[in-house]
Amino acid sequence: QKEVEQNSGPLSVPEGAIASLNCTYSDRGSQSFFWYRQYSGKSPELIMFIYSNGDKEDGRFTAQLNKASQYVSLLIRDSQPSDSATYLCAVNPSYNTDKLIFGTGTRLQVFP
Amino acid sequence: DTGVSQDPRHKITKRGQNVTFRCDPISEHNRLYWYRQTLGQGPEFLTYFQNEAQLEKSRLLSDRFSAERPKGSFSTLEIQRTEQGDSAMYLCATAGTGSQPQHFGDGTRLSIL
Numbered sequence: 532q533k534e535v536e537q538n539s540g541p542l543s544v545p546e547g548a549i550a551s552l553n554c555t556y557s558d559r560g561s562q563s564f565f566w567y568r569q570y571s572g573k574s575p576e577l578i579m580f581i582y583s584n585g586d587k588e589d590g591r592f593t594a595q596l597n598k599a600s601q602y603v604s605l606l607i608r609d610s611q612p613s614d615s616a617t618y619l620c621a622v623n624p625s626y627n628t629d630k631l632i633f634g635t636g637t638r639l640q641v642f643p
Numbered sequence: 644d645t646g647v648s649q650d651p652r653h654k655i656t657k658r659g660q661n662v663t664f665r666c667d668p669i670s671e672h673n674r675l676y677w678y679r680q681t682l683g684q685g686p687e688f689l690t691y692f693q694n695e696a697q698l699e700k701s702r703l704l705s706d707r708f709s710a711e712r713p714k715g716s717f718s719t720l721e722i723q724r725t726e727q728g729d730s731a732m733y734l735c736a737t738a739g740t741g742s743q744p745q746h747f748g749d750g751t752r753l754s755i756l
Binding site for chain 1: 674684686688691701744746748
């Protein structure tokens, strides 16, 4: 089992819709969770981070964390074509480390 | 620009050559990370510095790879005797103290001929 799992997609949504991106992780003790956006040929850009169970909202983005289910998601409201990118889920595991473990990413396509 | 800076942006070299990459962190970020990313994969952790101390190295990091961060400022990553499998994007990320998140530089794309 991979430590961080994401559906590779592509996830296709129409402009203006809500895009829902999901991620599961295997280490139950994981403490910190991050979403990065990566455009083709570019480096990852931090979108959201969440440390506590529940929802965290920032503009059009909402991160949701459920530690009991080992599940973290990213909702993008009013999706725009410029949101088309790969979204990487990253987890800081519970053991004594500061590194991030990344999923393989979900490719999002927003069509006009 | 006060973001994480990486140099060079692209490096093409022949198999067997040595290469060195540089990363300049965001000012006052004391934590610095190196990751490697290949096509279709997420970044994989290579090594981590807190100030000048190298605190963690991945088992992926063979003895051909070495990283330094003298004086706790910029960092270098050297690959000796490059192999075809070293072709990847090498990403540097830095973070401040506590639980502050990591921010990535633009990366160095390495191509081995």
